Amino acid sequence: xxxxxxxxxxxxxxxxxxxxxxxxxxxxxxxxxxxxxxxxxxxxxxxxxxxxxxxxxxxxxxxxxxxxxxxxxxxxxxxxxxxxxxxxxxxxxxxxxxxxxxxxxxxxxxxxxxxxxxxxxxxxxxxxxxxxxxxxxxxxxxxxxxxxxxxxxxxxxxxxxxxxxxxxxxxxxxxxxxxxxxxxxxxxxxxxxxxxxxxxxxxxxxxxxxxxxxxxxxxxxxxxxxxxxxxxxxxxxxxxxxxxxxxxxxxxxxxxxxxxxxxxxxxxxxxxxxxxxxxxxxxxxxxxxxxxxxxxxxxxxxxxxxxxxxxxxxxxxxxxxxxxxxxxxxxxxxxxxxxxxxxxxxxxxxxx
Amino acid sequence: xxxxxxxxxxxxxxxxxxxxxxxxxxxxxxxxxxxxxxxxxxxxxxxxxxxxxxxxxxxxxxxxxxxxxxxxxxxxxxxxxxxxxxxxxxxxxxxxxxxxxxxxxxxxxxxxxxxxxxxxxxxxxxxxxxxxxxxxxxxxxxxxxxxxxxxxxxxxxxxxxxxxxxxxxxxxxxxxxxxxxxxxxxxxxxxxxxxxxxxxxxxxxxxxxxxxxxxxxxxxxxxxxxxxxxxxx
Numbered sequence: 246x247x248x249x250x251x252x253x254x255x256x257x258x259x260x261x262x263x264x265x266x267x268x269x270x271x272x273x274x275x276x277x278x279x280x281x282x283x284x285x286x287x288x289x290x291x292x293x294x295x296x297x298x299x300x301x302x303x304x305x306x307x308x309x310x311x312x313x314x315x316x317x318x319x320x321x322x323x324x325x326x327x328x329x330x331x332x333x334x335x336x337x338x339x340x341x342x343x344x345x346x347x348x349x350x351x352x353x354x355x356x357x358x359x360x361x362x363x364x365x366x367x368x369x370x371x372x373x374x375x376x377x378x379x380x381x382x383x384x385x386x387x388x389x390x391x392x393x394x395x396x397x398x399x400x401x402x403x404x405x406x407x408x409x410x411x412x413x414x415x416x417x418x419x420x421x422x423x424x425x426x427x428x429x430x431x432x433x434x435x436x437x438x439x440x441x442x443x444x445x446x447x448x449x450x451x452x453x454x455x456x457x458x459x460x461x462x463x464x465x466x467x468x469x470x471x472x473x474x475x476x477x478x479x480x481x482x483x484x485x486x487x488x489x490x491x492x493x494x495x496x497x498x499x500x501x502x503x504x505x506x507x508x509x510x511x512x513x514x515x516x517x518x519x520x521x522x523x524x525x526x527x528x529x530x531x532x533x534x535x536x537x538x539x540x541x542x543x544x545x546x547x548x549x550x551x552x553x554x555x556x557x558x559x560x561x562x563x564x565x566x567x568x569x570x571x572x573x574x575x576x577x578x579x580x581x582x583x584x585x586x587x588x589x590x591x592x593x594x595x596x597x
Numbered sequence: 598x599x600x601x602x603x604x605x606x607x608x609x610x611x612x613x614x615x616x617x618x619x620x621x622x623x624x625x626x627x628x629x630x631x632x633x634x635x636x637x638x639x640x641x642x643x644x645x646x647x648x649x650x651x652x653x654x655x656x657x658x659x660x661x662x663x664x665x666x667x668x669x670x671x672x673x674x675x676x677x678x679x680x681x682x683x684x685x686x687x688x689x690x691x692x693x694x695x696x697x698x699x700x701x702x703x704x705x706x707x708x709x710x711x712x713x714x715x716x717x718x719x720x721x722x723x724x725x726x727x728x729x730x731x732x733x734x735x736x737x738x739x740x741x742x743x744x745x746x747x748x749x750x751x752x753x754x755x756x757x758x759x760x761x762x763x764x765x766x767x768x769x770x771x772x773x774x775x776x777x778x779x780x781x782x783x784x785x786x787x788x789x790x791x792x793x794x795x796x797x798x799x800x801x802x803x804x805x806x807x808x809x810x811x812x813x814x815x816x817x818x819x820x821x822x823x824x825x826x827x828x829x830x
Contacts, residue, residue, distance in 0.1 A: 293733050317737060325733035327726060334748055343744070344734045392735065 246271050246396055246428040252301035254287055262287050262452040269428050276431040276443035280475060284452040285432035289400045293325045306395060321348060323396035328404035330385035332373040337365060340373050341388045359391035362421050379410040386418060397429040415441055448472045466593045473518045479564035480519040486511050493589060499561030504536040505592035514597040523591035524565035526555055528575055532586040541585040546577050557585050607799035608806055623807050626785040629697055630764040633704030637712045637760055645716025646742040660717055666710025675770030678703040695776040703770040708760040715756035719749045754823040758816055765812050
């Protein structure tokens with residue numbers, strides 16, 4: 246569907262985007278995640294054929310997209326959805342029919358079908374400017390799908406929606422993309438959104454794609470410290486592999502020996518990475534078979550979404566994500582002496 | 598004071614009796630200014646949109662020039678057009694001097710920078726991302742411009758009102774290019790000047806009132822179009 250090679254875009258500001266290689270397969274939802282200003286939107290603009298890059302080759306739907314040819318026809322085979330719906334004056338049905346009108350077509354049945362896909366059929370005669378935010382985004386999605394696109398590009402879709410509405414629309418979007426068989430590229434800084442939607446992920450930071458792979462892989466095994474920081478691996482300790490038995494590495498870090506499952510060699514300098522969800526907190530020293538178990542003192546307990554973040558001092562800083570019941574049940578509070586444990590398989594080593 | 602009231606009384610009499618001369622002058626005035634406005638819109642709106650949307654070197658300089666053109670004194674426009682249309686001028690072969698066609702040409706030149714500049718600023722007020730979204734829906738550049746202009750219809754009608762208002766009230770260019778020839782190129786404005794100079798205040802007032810009424814009628818029509826859209830929202 247998309248085959249991008251050696252893309253380079255530079256700006257006068259000194260920012261440059263360089264993507265060596267990116268492939269999106271048929272029927273796949275591919276997400277590019279990264280912080281603000283990472284170049285995600287620039288990348289999408291190039292794929293949408295709205296901007297011309299300085300160098301690189303792009304094959305869209307099996308056709309060369311940068312080398313002359315009819316870009317309009319290629320643009321008309323795809324749809325782009327931005328973070329804001331950008332509806333035009335007129336009714337909801339007028340808006341959804343716009344892409345058809347631009348192609349010189351009239352197809353009320355297609356408009357009805359697209360409205361139904363995103364469950365806005367009952368709004369067809371409403372003035373588009375009187376819609377709620379969620380309805381506006383649904384209308385924009387119906388508009389994007391009315392032409393039956395084979396490729397869908399989503400730039401931070403529904404960025405400013407509240408969480409509940411965003412989740413609802415995300416679910417509908419996922420269903421529609423799956424049913425249509427179209428490929429989709431999603432760029433976003435919302436990792437949860439990317440996780441619910443995407444089959445594969447790429448992490449973009451500072452204009453470079455640092456890692457591509459399946460979401461679980463990237464979140465559990467970031468390839469670099471920058472990726473680890475971005476995907477919420479909160480404990481990242483510099484250390485050295487002291488020894489290895491089969492896959493089990495003993496890592497010297499912060500004066501402690503930590504166990505991790507990895508294929509790093511003894512002597513390698515590494516970052517020891519651990520997600521807060523992988524850390525258990527208990528009042529007794531029974532680690533229940535976890536290979537890492539340390540006495541710790543609680544530094545802080547802070548609410549974090551529906552859960553709590555517990556900041557621990559085990560001689561090195563460690564973050565744990567725990568439930569509210571656990572905080573109440575164990576009476577976790579700053580200053581309390583506890584035990585922190587985690588499995589060797591939950592830890593991940595990044596070579597430095 | 599007396600002669601003013603007397604002037605108005607006679608003027609109303611002239612209008613109500615349907616003085617044929619006044620109405621033929623009004624018809625010519627309306628035709629020339631409406632046609633000139635329409636031509637300026639046909640050229641100026643696409644031109645202004647293109648300038649606003651495209652990126653090219655010296656764009657800011659060009660916009661500054663167009664903006665300056667908004668203040669072009671009609672007498673200067675009239676003088677230049679007259680020189681071009683004069684028998685020995687480059688466009689002398691057209692034989693447009695002292696004809697309505699010549700006056701329309703001069704008025705187009707006055708209205709074009711107004712329509713173009715107002716279109717540029719209107720188009721530049723459109724969120725660039727909206728324009729990109731329309732392109733991304735499969736529009737050609739001209740289609741995207743058209744969609745934006747539709748969004749801007751309030752502002753665009755205001756631009757037409759501004760252009761027409763300037764032309765219907767303008768006297769310098771049509772005087773120089775048209776020559777205020779009776780039954781041929783006499784406009785409401787040039788007639789008002791002439792009658793005033795000749796001391797025919799009743800006729801001058803009558804023509805002046807017709808001019809006001811005409812301007813009001815056209816602007817009322819345009820405003821109704823504009824505001825209907827607002828209510829339709």
